[in-house]
Amino acid sequence: MELHAVADLPEIRPGDDIAELVADRATLEAGDVLTVASTIVSKAEDRAVDLEEFPVSGRAAEIADRLEGITGDEKDPRFAQAVLSESTELLIDAPFLLTETRFGHICVNAGIDRSNVPDNDILLLPKRPTKSAERIRAGLEERGIEDVAVVVTDTCGRPFRHGQRGVALGWAGMPASRDWRGEEDRDGHELGVTVQSVIDELAAAANLVTGEGDGGTPAVVVRDWDFGDHGGSDELFRSVEDDLIRQALREWRFEG
Amino acid sequence: MELHAVADLPEIRPGDDIAELVADRATLEAGDVLTVASTIVSKAEDRAVDLEEFPVSGRAAEIADRLEGITGDEKDPRFAQAVLSESTELLIDAPFLLTETRFGHICVNAGIDRSNVPDNDILLLPKRPTKSAERIRAGLEERGIEDVAVVVTDTCGRPFRHGQRGVALGWAGMPASRDWRGEEDRDGHELGVTVQSVIDELAAAANLVTGEGDGGTPAVVVRDWDFGDHGGSDELFRSVEDDLIRQALREWRFEG
Ligand SMILES: Nc1nc2c(ncn2[C@@H]2O[C@H](COP(=O)(O)OP(=O)(O)O)[C@@H](O)[C@H]2O)c(=O)[nH]1
Ligand SMILES: Nc1nc2c(ncn2[C@@H]2O[C@H](COP(=O)(O)OP(=O)(O)O)[C@@H](O)[C@H]2O)c(=O)[nH]1
Numbered sequence: 135m136e137l138h139a140v141a142d143l144p145e146i147r148p149g150d151d152i153a154e155l156v157a158d159r160a161t162l163e164a165g166d167v168l169t170v171a172s173t174i175v176s177k178a179e180d181r182a183v184d185l186e187e188f189p190v191s192g193r194a195a196e197i198a199d200r201l202e203g204i205t206g207d208e209k210d211p212r213f214a215q216a217v218l219s220e221s222t223e224l225l226i227d228a229p230f231l232l233t234e235t236r237f238g239h240i241c242v243n244a245g246i247d248r249s250n251v252p253d254n255d256i257l258l259l260p261k262r263p264t265k266s267a268e269r270i271r272a273g274l275e276e277r278g279i280e281d282v283a284v285v286v287t288d289t290c291g292r293p294f295r296h297g298q299r300g301v302a303l304g305w306a307g308m309p310a311s312r313d314w315r316g317e318e319d320r321d322g323h324e325l326g327v328t329v330q331s332v333i334d335e336l337a338a339a340a341n342l343v344t345g346e347g348d349g350g351t352p353a354v355v356v357r358d359w360d361f362g363d364h365g366g367s368d369e370l371f372r373s374v375e376d377d378l379i380r381q382a383l384r385e386w387r388f389e390g
Numbered sequence: 391m392e393l394h395a396v397a398d399l400p401e402i403r404p405g406d407d408i409a410e411l412v413a414d415r416a417t418l419e420a421g422d423v424l425t426v427a428s429t430i431v432s433k434a435e436d437r438a439v440d441l442e443e444f445p446v447s448g449r450a451a452e453i454a455d456r457l458e459g460i461t462g463d464e465k466d467p468r469f470a471q472a473v474l475s476e477s478t479e480l481l482i483d484a485p486f487l488l489t490e491t492r493f494g495h496i497c498v499n500a501g502i503d504r505s506n507v508p509d510n511d512i513l514l515l516p517k518r519p520t521k522s523a524e525r526i527r528a529g530l531e532e533r534g535i536e537d538v539a540v541v542v543t544d545t546c547g548r549p550f551r552h553g554q555r556g557v558a559l560g561w562a563g564m565p566a567s568r569d570w571r572g573e574e575d576r577d578g579h580e581l582g583v584t585v586q587s588v589i590d591e592l593a594a595a596a597n598l599v600t601g602e603g604d605g606g607t608p609a610v611v612v613r614d615w616d617f618g619d620h621g622g623s624d625e626l627f628r629s630v631e632d633d634l635i636r637q638a639l640r641e642w643r644f645e646g
């Protein structure tokens with residue numbers, strides 16, 4: 135398996151065609167996976183916005199106020215409002231905001247970035263990252279590039295472990311996971327691990343190459359990796375019934 | 391960046407020298423990262439055991455009994471005892487066991503595997519995976535192979551997202567994370583993402599190559615990836631104070 139960053143991508147502007155920009159700079163082959171950082175997908179989809187676009191609700195003012203009291207840092211209630219507007223559920227409201235975005239992803243601040251946004255205050259995540267991945271894949275196909283899977287990625291934190299790592303937000307042209315159910319181990323026994331989230335593993339692998347800074351390398355071509363002869367699943371985000379941690383969080387409140 | 395599985399590794403037995411087995415089969419270069427699945431580290435460290443080695447405590451009997459009632463599947467109380475014996479804290483006791491292992495890793499069933507264990511009932515995780523990584527790295531150095539980092543990996547699940555993915559349990563020869571604090575984005579602003587868990591990303595990348603089944607490919611060489619000129623951190627597992635999810639779980643109980 136090989137990973138190479140796509141070189142020389144420009145600063146991405148609203149309306150830019152990512153498929154075209156990548157196709158002009160990289161040789162893609164059937165079976166490759168193209169990972170694309172959500173940052174540039176958002177820029178292309180005009181998701182860089184200013185805070186003044188978020189008139190503050192009472193709830194957002196209250197949240198920002200409490201966070202300011204707890205952290206001692208100034209908190210803009212318009213930012214809290216942007217997070218609420220992007221979310222369907224607020225899982226933790228202090229000492230930071232953990233929410234479920236409208237497309238089902240759980241992360242801090244609804245994944246809103248303040249880095250790598252040149253002309254606006256903030257960058258929202260793509261509205262429907264799987265749709266974005268499908269569009270990029272279709273754009274490649276229009277240019278005669280067939281059978282390339284696309285994964286839209288972000289970097290985010292997680293419970294239990296320090297630090298952040300690359301994760302998948304959207305995908306097209308391959309299932310989200312390898313389903314190993316019914317397959318056997320080296321001794322002919324049934325496997326313990328059943329569902330391998332390969333798009334998250336691809337996103338994590340790509341993140342080693344893209345980095346988090348000024349590298350200018352948001353797109354990565356993965357070659358010579360094969361999904362293989364397995365069942366597939368397209369479920370990535372857990373539902374509440376299926377997630378004890380979410381259930382526990384619903385009954386809990388930070389008392390700091 | 392390139393990843394290649396080490397070919398032709400045999401079935402690993404207690405006392406086997408993983409450094410030697412890998413060095414005989416792969417050409418390692420300075421700057422490479424070698425990932426090794428915990429399964430074979432455990433086998434080499436004699437961590438394949440039988441359930442009869444776990445005399446059942448009252449607590450284990452109670453846990454197994456409740457799980458049996460909830461899930462409708464037969465539960466061996468000796469397995470519950472093995473999980474307790476490997477753990478320092480029980481975070482969830484139903485409808486499955488989520489614990490913190492003695493070395494700080496949080497996962498279901500203390501990471502105990504029933505797949506890929508030929509002659510015993512179960513396989514415990516290595517006792518101190520970072521010590522294991524250091525030993526393998528020292529073994530490579532004894533054979534004149536210098537400057538190869540080693541990451542001991544496992545596959546496990548996570549909150550919020552379906553499926554399992556590769557994670558790091560232990561590491562040697564490199565920091566666990568890249569610390570981006572103080573570095574700048576493309577516009578000279580401070581970065582949002584601060585700590586990138588590169589060993590977890592390496593473990594996830596390698597897992598795409600090792601797979602979960604009968605592939606027989608537990609070791610992967612990562613070439614042409616560079617930690618780069620960043621600060622580093624060796625904290626991987628969050629402490630309770632630093633983990634709201636753990637705090638929430640302490641106050642919660644499954645009522646199913
Ligand atoms: N060429 C180019 N690179 C960008 C642009 N915006 C961000 N990047 C790069 O994309 C990579 C990922 O950036 P990051 O902010 O971590 O994106 P995220 O993980 O999707 O939130 C880094 O190498 C950035 O330097 C852009 O508009 N053009
Ligand atoms: N050569 C060899 N491969 C093994 C052995 N045990 C497991 N494997 C392989 O190692 C890889 C990872 O196995 P898995 O059970 O998922 O390990 P884990 O992720 O560390 O729990 C798979 O390709 C297995 O077939 C062994 O003793 N020898």
Ligand SMILES: [Mn+2]
Nearest residue numbers: 245247288289
């Ligand atoms: Mn981001």
Ligand SMILES: [Mn+2]
Nearest residue numbers: 288289345346
């Ligand atoms: Mn990033």
Ligand SMILES: [Mn+2]
Nearest residue numbers: 501503544545
């Ligand atoms: Mn395992």
Ligand SMILES: [Mn+2]
Nearest residue numbers: 544545601602
């Ligand atoms: Mn595995």
